[in-house]
Structures are given as structure tokens and as C-alpha cells.
Amino acid sequence: MTDRMTQCAFLVDHIFRTDQSGNVLTMGGKFPYTTWEPYIKKFGxxxxxxRGQAVNGDELLSVSSGPDVSFTLLPAKRGAARITERFSRKRLVSDALAKATHVVARLPSELGLDACAICEKWNIPYQIELVACPWDALRNHGTLAARLYAPVLAHRTKTAVAKAPSVRYVTEKFLQSRYPSRGKNFVASNVALPQHRLPSRPSEPATILKFGTIGALHTDLKGVGTALHALSIVRKNLNNLPFIYEVVGEGDPSRFKELADTLGLAEQVRFVGVKRAGEExxxxxxQVDIYxxxxxxxGLPRATIEAMSRGCRCIGSTAGxxxxxxxxNRLHAPGDHAALARRIEDCIASSAESAAQESSHNRTVSERYEWASLYPLRMASLDYLLSGQ
Structure with missing residues (x-):
């Protein structure tokens, strides 16, 4: 420990927004000011x-800036553009870390990997927070450049995690199996649900089923296309089953709208844009019957956990x-729309009693991700980092 005032540097490739008043904001509630409270409590x-860019007027944002939090925001580059900025980026990261006594690197991210290398060189205590698999992210991104870079970033991430003094994983098994660490391991999701009374689910089945998905539409990673193909099959198999499918998230939905139209689902599918994190x-x-x-x-999907906490029945892929x-019986292989269709049909065929039991079970599972449960686990990992190990 140096004689400098304790300061934790936190590195992530998230693209923040900035407004004319100097506020730093975040899309979709990913990094609201409350995110920083555990770090402030431990490190001051x-x-x-x-990364950052100016606010677009129609975005729904949460405030991330506040007391005891400062920001250095690099240009909002995506994809291959982040590779070409490597040398200038490392200089900026080095300058930013010069005042840090401890470092948290959220991976996968180019900024986080830069920080890990600098911390090793300068002997700064650091911890990795591993929240996703870069191989899966880039191999399924949709561009040739991303697919070619996938093994490189996966290898760099695996090497960094293996060498790190400590790692906090958001999964219990998946990320640990792909990116094992020789250091101290912690498990704590970066999801933190509020503790509150939940409304009762209707006991009678809906006359018009509502399906829902939350996810950005910039890429195919959230499988919206898979869902559309599956729902097309379900509609044919179940005699034009009346349903609505709503997708919440940022990004241009044009290509998915075209697919829905091609599949004859134009009247059933709605892209409703971004909704505020929390109560909205x-x-x-x-209002969603099957998520x-x-x-x-x-990694460990926040949206699925939130849906479970509201008593939604959920179907998902085996990703992450x-x-x-x-x-x-609620899982399917990524991209297998026929298997997803079968899972949906099985879920629809469940009795009212079975559906109620599944809803109750999902709520019980989600309790593991309430703030009161996760906070001690997160603080334990930061205690370890603060100890300088």
C-alpha cells in the first residue's frame, strides 16, 4: 500500500453517455450510481x-456519476476499431492507473485486459470480474472480423484470468470451467434484485399469450431471430395460437421486423424500445406469460433473473x-428454433397447477440474487482486494 489516498480504478468497455451538464449516464440501468457504492465503501x-459518447435525445438513461466517482471516457469505438487503437489506449490507461491503489478489471474488455497487464508490471493489487465468455460473444456476433478475433480474445482472457490474484465470477460453474483461475475465486452475480412484495399471477390461462425478450438488437446474440422462427412453428402447430411477442431493448429492429413479416408474424411481434430499469x-x-x-x-442473464423474480415461466438456451x-426441460441449444418451439409448446400445454408451481419455483430461485444475499459476497471479494493480495 502506498501513502496515496485509496482509490479504486474500475475498467470496462461499456459505452457511457454524457450530457451538456457534465453528467455521466448509462443505458438500460447497467451502471447506475448504486453500482459504485460497494467500491466507494471499501476504497473511498x-x-x-x-468509453463515452454524447447523449442521443431519445435514449432512456440512468445517472451513473455522483459523489466520489470520477470518469475517464475513451472514444466509443466498437468491434475491430478497438484493436487498432491499442497503443494510444494503453497510454491512456497507464495514465489513469498512475493514481490507483487498487484496480478492478471487468472482463471481457480491452480496457480491462490492458489494466491487468499494467497491474502485473507495476505490482498494483487487482481483481478481475468475469461476466461473460468472449468466445461465445464474438463467434456469434455476426461479422467476419469478430469471428476471426474470437480465439484471440478468448486466449487473452483465459491467460489474464489464470494469472490474476483473485477473480469474481458471475456464474457458479460455466465461466469457471472455461476460464479457470489459479488465484482466489469468488462467486457473486452482478445482478442485484430489490426485495419487495410481488403481485400474484393470474390463476386462469391468458386468452392471448404474451411472450417477451429483453436484449439489444445491434447483433444476433440475444437470439431474437431464433424466437421468431420458433413462434412461427408454434403458431402453425397450435392452429394459429393467439399471442403477442414483445422485445425490449436498444438498437434498430428493422431486420427482425422484416423476418417477422416474412414468417407471417407482423401482427404478433412488437419492438417496444428501451424501458427504464427497475419498476418500468x-x-x-x-404482463409477460412466458419469457x-x-x-x-x-454470462448470467439479468433479464432472465428479473423475469423469474416476477413469476414468469422462462425458456432459455444452454448458453453461458x-x-x-x-x-x-426449459432449455434448448442456441440457434435451434425447432427445439425452442417444442419447449414453448410443452410450456403452453402445462396445467394451471403446474404453471403456478413453476412460477413459484422461479421466484424462489431468484431470491438468491436479491441485494441482501449478494452484498456480503461482493464485499468479501473487495475485502480480499483491499488486503493487497
């Missing part, structure tokens, strides 16, 4: 090194940590 101050999302989930998470890549949340 937090310096976030990430919860109110929407309370779909047919992703190609996940989803099998740690859902039973085998």
Missing part, C-alpha cells in the same frame, strides 16, 4: 475508465450460465 473513491421493466414483466432467452451468448437458472 472510484475512478471509472470506460418489472411492470412490463408482470424467452434464446441467447447465443450470456442459463442452465444454472432453468430446468433441463
Amino acid at each position: 473513491r472510484v475512478h471509472v475508465i470506460a 421493466i418489472f411492470r412490463w414483466l408482470d 424467452l432467452q434464446p441467447s447465443f451468448q450470456e 450460465g442459463i442452465p444454472e437458472l432453468l430446468a433441463a
